[in-house]
Amino acid sequence: MLGELSERLRGGHHAKALPPSFRRGAAAGAVGLVLLATGLTATARDEPGLGRFYDQKIKWAACEGTELPKDLQCGSLTVPLDYADPGKGTLELALARYRASSDDPRGSVVLNFGGPGGSGVQGLAYGRKDFLGLTDDYDVVSFDPRGVGRSSPVSCGADATSRALEATDGEGTDDPRDALRQLREVAAECEKRSGPVLAHMGTVDVARDLDVMRQALGDKKLNYLGFSYGTRLGAVYAARFPEKVGRMALDGVDTLTDPPAEQGLASARGQQTALENFLTWCTEQLACPFGQDARAAREHVVALVRSLDDTPVPTDFGYEFTGQDLAGAIAQGLYTKEMWPVLQRVLAQLMEDGDTSGVEALASGGLAPAPAPPP
Known part of the structure; x- marks a missing residue:
């Protein structure tokens, strides 16, 4: 998927349109964009009370979890709860990375898979094969934004x-x-x-976290790859820290002009229509886990979400998989008809075997793992 992007990150060319494999929220289309900025002196570190955050170094170690890739490393980053009052408290952000295979790496590329609210740690773990082209030259890094996953979750x-x-x-x-x-x-x-984190979960806060992360990674400029909502985050970062933008690719650009309420309403209507269409298609397949009645299938979906809310399932990522997570996974599988067979398969795995690995992958914006071959 990212072969062309990888070549452009290596050579510094302007990126063309990228395949829309990862989309979240109200994406306007799959568009690649590279922003190159000249080097200027940073001022954020010099703001009162922020120096200690910019001076920290990330300690990387093997990630905990039996299902996680062995070459995935995890770390944490301390950021202020409130950038306007850094002494008010702190948050711990969870990070993950794949090391560059090059003996002379060119720094890091930070990924955001969209959402808002998606776990970057989980997305990077499940989407590992997509990013091997980038790891030829870069450390590939992602993170759970504040309030999400392992980062002081709401x-x-x-x-x-x-x-x-x-x-x-x-x-x-x-x-x-x-x-x-x-x-x-x-x-x-x-x-x-x-608690207090809910009032400090905005895109501007996360953009400021990105700049602390850039410094902690040892990068003079931020190289960034954002999908869907991640394009909004990238644009906000570029507006706030234009002198710190390195190579930035935005795929499935989100609008910054339409009111969020209107975007959300349009997205909800579209997803409801897509769900009805998926269930109609699914119930025409013998392998549909909901049977062959589309109306009953909808009731099954609602019941499944509620059951996971009542009894969440523990995951290898240190949090519980809930009905809200399942709703996010289903939404991911509804973006294109090409994803419908995958969505059908992972829902069957969940309902028949209690296996959450596939829906976890979809919820994170990654790719659901293929079933194991028969013995």
């Missing part, structure tokens, strides 16, 4: 997803004001359970 309670579904599924709620009331209750529960 918790909304075990039944948050099912409560949100009940408020918005269009069947049990006729009054939109009542649905809004229920959603506000869920949001209040998230705020209560998550």
Whole structure:
């Protein structure tokens, strides 16, 4: 997938359009973009209270987890909870990387798979084969953004997803004001359970984390590859730190002008239509895990999400796989019809064998592993 991009990162050419293999949120299309900036003196490190964060070094070690690639390394980065008040508290961000195979590497490339809310550590682990071209010359790095995965994750309670579904599924709620009331209750529960991190999870905060990460990685400039929402993050970083932009590729560019509420509504409508189409297709296949009734299949999906909210499944990445994670995995599998057989397969693995590896891969924006060959 990334062969052409790898060549352009090596040679410094302007990137052409990239294959839209990873898309999240309201992506406007698959577009590659390289931004090259001249070197200027950085000022962020000199802001009061930030020097200690910029001076840290990342300690890398083998990642914990039996299912993780042996050559994947994990580390952590300390960042301020609030950049406006660095003494207010700190957060620990989880990072992962594949080392460059070159004896003379050209630094790092940081990846963001989109979301917002996707685990970069998990995405890098599952998408390893896609990035081997880049590791010829670069350390390939990704991370769990603040509030996600292993990075001080936000918790909304075990039944948050099912409560949100009940408020918005269009069947049990006729009054939109009542649905809004229920959603506000869920949001209040998230705020209560998550502590101070929830108020500091914006894209600007994550962009500032990226700059601390760049310095901790030992890079004078940030080389960055972002998919879908990751293009928004890259654009915000470039606007905030234009003098620190190295080679930046943005695939599936997100708009910065449309109101987020309108983007979210359009995306939700599109995903609902895609889900109905997928279930119609699935129930026409003998291998469909939901049977051959499309209406009953929809009820199965809702029940599956709720059951995972009630009883989350532990993962090798140090967190529990919930109904919200499953909803994200399904959304990933709905982007193209070419993904429907993969989505059908991983849902069957989950329902028939309790195997979450495939849906975990989709939820992270990575590729679901192929089934093992028969003995």
